[in-house]
Amino acid sequence: MKFIFIVNPISGKNGDKQPLIDSINARQGRFDVAVYLTKAPKDATQFVKDYCTEHPDEDVCFVACGGDGTLNEVVNGAAPFANAAVSAYPCGSGNDYIKYYGGKDYFLDIDAILEGTPCRVDVMQIGDRYAINATHFGFDSYVAAKFYEFRHKKNPYMSAVLYALIHGMKNHARIVADGEVFFDGDYSMCTICNGTHVGGSYKCAPLSSNHDGLLEMCLFKRISRIGLLTRMKSYERGTHLTDPRIKKYLVYGRAKDVDITVPKGFYISLDGEVIQEEHIVVHNLAGGLRFVVPKGAPIK
Template identity: 40%
Template structure:
């Protein structure tokens, strides 16, 4: 088994590539390991795909970065049956790995030996056009906050783990409505203004928001959470429920939240419509979203349930 660590020096609020390299070198005498440092956005997908094409033996690629780097590695292994991927989380959000036990699971993913001894789980992916999403695709208020966050993650005061909160606070001063038409499995769900919408394979977003508490990443379904417009005051009062994953069971939220499982969505937005795909921002007025069941194998560290 060949293990290739894909290190993104630009991930997180500081360059942790040398610290990651040190951890890998500690166990390199016991395992067949290689390290590759990405050079630009999209480089991980290119490198992983080319590596898979030229190697027939079993491969494991470990993303060393945040959710964006993990997304690139996943896009690189799609279609290659001899390849699996895992994650050494050292980005600003690290949302997907929290599926396996919240923030407490991070420690296991940061243990390189537990990673290398991990079990492979077949998981679903979300397909948006020719791109694949591992964790969550979202639009509306969340995407606006993510766009602001992306500009702040290297800021010493407002960056790092605080970036999403800062982004959300700044987004509160803008428009809290996004106009779009959403069809879910052929049925029109809405054609008007929304506050936000998440299409989830994982559970967490923004570093610590449990937006999709019922999501299962291997059930062949997407979990959609549509939040209709509410006042700023109501948002401030209730955002704690959303953060802690209590919004689906609290009666105060039932009048403006629609949560359902689905297979396919069609989205039509306006001229400046943006969406976030595993935290990365894209601008496109229309898109088709669908689940790809059991698309790739993800390495769950030794000792963690799934």
């Protein structure tokens, strides 16, 4: 298998990616490796698509070197192609998906990636877009949208959270899961995912399997700001499914297809990439993508 490391040169706090590039190139000869530096937003998606189109018979893994945004771009390029696999080298601001496999330490070992195991995983298809970890809307998507808008502030994440607490706590949605109404009313936040974590540390779907063909759906009905803040530790630890303080607010389920209707122009986050739509259908492609898990990382 050929490994092409897709490096986002501006991801993370340390913009100097030359040591990483040198480390990858030093493995040439022992492994079939190459490096591609992205030039602009969405460039990774286009590069992967073009490469797979030009090399349809080559077994190739594209390693996203950045955060969840870079991984999302690589997934969107690779998902339509049977010869493509994906992995991640975490050097960006968020690395939620790989927490499913025990966290970033396993993925910071380049040799472990190169000697890793390709595993079939589920991937979400939303129109012509794909997401590997989570689709979420409500409070979380407000944070994701405003984090980018406030990125030049001293503390963009806290600024985004404060904005979401003021403007993103009362939302309305109609959600139909596998043909049956899952929820229709006011809510504060909802996550639909194959992974286990969102927002850096929140274990929103502790029971999730990323290869069972089913999406995990976790919705919080409308809750006060204080009510949410006093329960966030439970949500972060992944104990919210059994927390009696949360039971009356929580709606949880599983489905293959989820149809979502929200107000026009509403923020919806796909692996942290924000779109504004009033209607989407999330279709889970069972085993739709190969993901290379580093050698030594736990495979569930």
